[in-house]
Amino acid sequence: MRPLRKTCLVENNTSILPAVQSLLPQLGREDTAAIVTHLPRLKARLAHLSAAMPGMQHSIAIKTNPHAQLLRTLVEFGYGLEAASIEEVRRAKAAGCPVNQIIFDSPVKTRHEIAEVAYEKGMLVNVNTLAELKRFPSDATCILGIRINPQVHAGSPEMFDVSKNESKFGVPISQQSDLIQAALNYPVNALHIHSGSQMQNLDAQKEALIGLREVAIAINTQSPGKINTLDIGGGLPSEPLQAQTKMSIYGAMVQEVFRGTSFKLVTEFGQWVHAPAGFAISAIEYVVRPDRVFIHLGADFFMRDAYTRARPFPLAVVSAEGVLRQGEERPFDIAGPLCFAGDYLAHKKNLPGDLEENDLLIVDETGANTYALWSRHCSRTVPSYWAWDGNSIVKWSERQTIGF
Numbered sequence: 595m596r597p598l599r600k601t602c603l604v605e606n607n608t609s610i611l612p613a614v615q616s617l618l619p620q621l622g623r624e625d626t627a628a629i630v631t632h633l634p635r636l637k638a639r640l641a642h643l644s645a646a647m648p649g650m651q652h653s654i655a656i657k658t659n660p661h662a663q664l665l666r667t668l669v670e671f672g673y674g675l676e677a678a679s680i681e682e683v684r685r686a687k688a689a690g691c692p693v694n695q696i697i698f699d700s701p702v703k704t705r706h707e708i709a710e711v712a713y714e715k716g717m718l719v720n721v722n723t724l725a726e727l728k729r730f731p732s733d734a735t736c737i738l739g740i741r742i743n744p745q746v747h748a749g750s751p752e753m754f755d756v757s758k759n760e761s762k763f764g765v766p767i768s769q770q771s772d773l774i775q776a777a778l779n780y781p782v783n784a785l786h787i788h789s790g791s792q793m794q795n796l797d798a799q800k801e802a803l804i805g806l807r808e809v810a811i812a813i814n815t816q817s818p819g820k821i822n823t824l825d826i827g828g829g830l831p832s833e834p835l836q837a838q839t840k841m842s843i844y845g846a847m848v849q850e851v852f853r854g855t856s857f858k859l860v861t862e863f864g865q866w867v868h869a870p871a872g873f874a875i876s877a878i879e880y881v882v883r884p885d886r887v888f889i890h891l892g893a894d895f896f897m898r899d900a901y902t903r904a905r906p907f908p909l910a911v912v913s914a915e916g917v918l919r920q921g922e923e924r925p926f927d928i929a930g931p932l933c934f935a936g937d938y939l940a941h942k943k944n945l946p947g948d949l950e951e952n953d954l955l956i957v958d959e960t961g962a963n964t965y966a967l968w969s970r971h972c973s974r975t976v977p978s979y980w981a982w983d984g985n986s987i988v989k990w991s992e993r994q995t996i997g998f
């Protein structure tokens with residue numbers, strides 16, 4: 595475990611302690627937990643993405659964090675949005691995203707949904723199967739793309755690996771002649787891949803990018819200029835703000851693969867952008883000696899972590915007055931509030947041994963795939979949502995009940 599205080603005290607420009615100290619006096623009796631977006635970190639992340647992959651359209655995956663104000667913020671910063679459902683398309687439009695910066699990627703679009711987007715001029719709509727192409731009118735004004743399964747093994751964990759041969763996502767690249775024929779027969783102008791989330795193997799991803807480029811060139815050889823847009827998806831795992839080497843390496847790789855071509859390149863990152871740009875705090879409700887604390891965020895907020903494997907979130911504890919606990923550390927199990935045995939954020943994590951009831955646990959780097967996956971289990975309300983701009987903290991949304 596990386597103790598949080600090393601990041602938050604040493605790194606002044608990304609410290610979260612001032613944000614926590616501004617937040618605490620504003621919390622009400624019901625606010626046993628709160629969720630925060632850290633805007634300076636978000637800006638830093640986006641700036642690094644744009645520098646690593648210049649001249650490309652970056653549409654950030656809504657599914658990673660769909661908070662309405664966060665989407666508006668991304669749009670204000672000049673970024674597009676990638677939608678995995680028609681509901682997300684509507685969220686993107688409500689956030690003010692220009693239609694030509696929206697990508698629609700649902701694998702199961704209905705005829706009604708297709709009718710809703712077909713004449714959205716410039717929206718990139720990627721079909722998941724060749725059968726889906728038949729549902730689009732021949733005079734559609736959206737940009738029609740075909741999702742290709744690159745059939746590489748980019749090292750994503752099993753649950754997030756969408757490029758296996760039997761994947762439900764995209765047309766297998768091995769069916770190249772069908773793909774080329776379909777692109778020639780329909781008003782297709784784009785191709786898309788997303789090899790999987792948390793890719794570990796960039797060499798395999800390079801193969802996928804080369805495959806994508808070669809299919810596009812093969813189509814354009816028969817019909818010059820037919821494919822003009824290539825969407826390379828997202829999939830890079832998060833990495834620390836202090837050393838964003840993976841994105842630099844990946845950016846250089848993408849530029850190398852497409853050097854000398856004139857395709858418009860589009861990306862759809864989620865986790866890499868959002869993960870470090872948020873944190874959460876929870877009251878420590880009970881301290882059960884010798885080694886267990888109970889908090890107010892469990893499998894409802896940390897859904898993936900409780901049900902699969904917990905991410906190594908940096909942790910710290912402050913007193914109710916916002917003073918960092920610095921006592922000698924010892925291992926604790928961190929139990930959530932839900933009524934089932936697996937509801938733990940983590941086991942055997944070092945926390946300061948002098949922590950007490952009413953202290954607050956700070957869980958850092960929770961910006962991705964947490965709030966977005968909020969679970970109704972046990973009907974607990976969703977915590978209030980805040981944003982820190984480096985100087986002050988503002989409330990983006992109230993604590994809320996989810997309708998059933």
Ligand SMILES: Cc1ncc(COP(=O)(O)O)c(C=O)c1O
Nearest residue numbers: 655788791828829862863864865
């Ligand atoms: C089609 C598509 N694009 C982009 C993403 C974002 O992926 P990541 O958060 O790994 O960057 C996903 C994630 O599931 C996806 O399915």
